[in-house]
Structure formats: C-alpha cells, structure tokens
Amino acid sequence: MKKFIIIFILLNFFQSFAQDRESLYQDAYNQLSEMLEGKQKIDFKKAVFLVENAYLLGNLDTVRVNRQINFLKNLCIKVSENQKLLYDEKDSLTIKKYASIFTVMKDSIPMINQKGKKFIHIPFTYDFNDVFGHQHWTNMFVNKLLDTHKGNCHSLPYLYKILAQELGVNANLAVAPNHFYIKHHSLKFGWYNTELTSGIFPIDAWLMASGYIHLSAIQNGVYMKALNEKESIALCLVDLAQGYQKTELFDIDFVIKCADKALEYFPNLVTARILKTEAEGKKINDLLSVYGADFSDVLKFEKTRKMFYKIQNELTEIYELGYREMPEEMYLEWLVSLKKEREKYTNKKINIFTKSK
Secondary structure, eight states, X not given: OHHHHHHHHHHXXXXXXXXXXXXXXXXXXXXXXXXXXXXXXXXXXXXXXXXHHHHTTTOXXXXXXXXXXXXXXXXXXXXXXXXXXXXXXXXXXHHHHHHHHHHHHHSOEEEEOTTSOEEXXXXXXXXXXXXXXXXXXXXXXXXXXXXXXXEXXXXXXXXXXXXXXXXXXXXXXXXXXXXXXXXXXXXXXEEEEEBTTTTBOBOHHHHHTTSOOOHHHHHTTSSSOOOXXXXXXXXHHHHHHHHHHTXXXXXXXXXXXXXXXXXXXXXXXXXXXXXXXXXXXXXXXXXXXHTTOOGGGXXXXXXXXXXXXXXXXXXXXXXXXXXXXXXXXXXHHHHHHHHHTHHHXXXXXXXXXXXXX
C-alpha cells in the first residue's frame, strides 16, 4: 500500500510538472504570435526571455537579467558621451549608439563604482565550448552570456539587438549558415556587417568564403538579408520549438505549430522549414510503429506514403532555395578564418567610426 501511494504521488508530480511546462511554452507561443499579429507591441528583449524562461521552467530571474541589461545600457550611454565619432552625416546619433554597443560588448572598459573602487568591465567573448548547445541548450542563451560574458553567434547578436532596442535604435539580425550576425545601414557607407564573435566589421566576401552560401540563397532571402522585426520574432519561435524538443516528452504538433507561425512571417526561414520536416518525419515513424512496421515500409501504407512524398517535396524546395547543410566542423573552421585572416576580410572603411575623446 505504501509503495502504491509513493507511485501515485510521483505520477501526480510528473503530471503537474508536464502541465506547468506545457503552460509556459503555450504562453510564450501565444505572446510571440500576438507580437507578429499586431495584438502586442513587438519587443525583442521580451521575446528572447519568454523563450529562455520557458526552457528554464519559469525560473529565469528576470529582475537580475533586467538589472544586467540596464547596467549595459547605461554603460553604452556613458561610452557614447566619451567617444568622438568620426562621422558627420545626419544619422550620426544613431551610428554613435551602434558604436557604443560595439565598444561595450567587445572592449575592456576601466570603471569606478559608487564606492570609488576601480574595476574593469570585461568584454563579451566567443565560447568555443559546446557551440551548438548539444550538451547544454542554455549555452545558446542571452541569460548565460550575461552571467559569464561568454557566448556564441546566437546569444551575442541577440544581446546586441536587445541593447540597440534599449537605446531606441534598430539593429537588423542577419543569417548565414549556422550563424547570426548584425547588419546596419548608414547614409555614408550603406549596408555593413557587424560580427560579434570576432569583434570586427567583415566584408561580404568573408560570408561567401564559407562555401555554403549559394547565389540563389541570397536572392531568395535565405542568407545575408537584413531581417525586419517580425522576421526576428520568427527566429524566436524557432528557438522556442528547438528548446521544447530538448524536453524528454514533447508534442510534435506544437513544434509544427511554431514552425508554421514563423513561416507565415518569414516564408524562406529554412531552419523553420527543416524543423517542420523533421517533426513530420517523426510523425511518420510514430505512425509506422503503430502499424508494427519500420521505415522500410513507409510506401506500403497510404497515409505514410502521402506524408513521405510531402516531406520529399519540401526538402526539394529547401534545396532550390539555395540551402546547403554546413557541417559543424566546417563552420568552426570558417569562424576561425575571420580571426586568422582579419586584415583580408575587415571592412576598413567602418573602422574609422569611433575614437576616444
């Protein structure tokens, strides 16, 4: 009897735990959808932390996170006040804010606290440990970046965009194979790239040097496009679904729902399209197991056959968009190439933006 009671209590606990998790994910999905649909103001910072909080089962310390971001915002303002901008176009105030964010994120800054004690604000650097979050999904989080000052090509540009929002300016995210970066536009230089992993402003040739960006992918807006605000929220929906998949038990339909909503506002977001095809592939496997069959029998049953051909067509469309899968080891080599060949790929015009007073 005692053993039965313990099992009953444990079952109730896990059921309650699962319900809380589902509620957090559904709430995050609803709020991201409302931002896209115009029912709620688009707020990239809020979107990012809705996603992270869902994965952390509601345990994200939002007070601490907002305090950290507010500190960085104020530091950006102070840096801006002490920088001479070698730029005199009409958008100089905006460019100055971009420069201050870059300085705060990539430079060591000597400071004095309220008690008169000197300390150094350390820059945010690239963390080569578990780059893709395979071991710990939290390595992709802005929350982790704020705590450790170590991040990756996901969290670093996300934080940059959040700080830009806090300063009242826009920062456009852009996508490359397995990679995010920032694209800005200035009256003097036009579009230029800001790379937070290495702390330089690379020319487009570096992006093309990966060997995995086809012309059709650029033409179709898969890569190297300056994303608008709704497209950035679509990225957060993909993040939400990817984190959800890391849980032991997940509803495939929720993953597909996130992908579908993202694709409404960013039709050529290949990560969303791949996410959806993978989820539909899992549905086929689940259905085959019900039939007592395996994947070699996929064409024997009408329902699984139709699902299979649908996935085939989707993968063909993804390929025609210009997407090519970039192996993880190739990505890391490409990323390191920017540091090794810094002079070759640096946009030298952009390096004259700021100078300390």
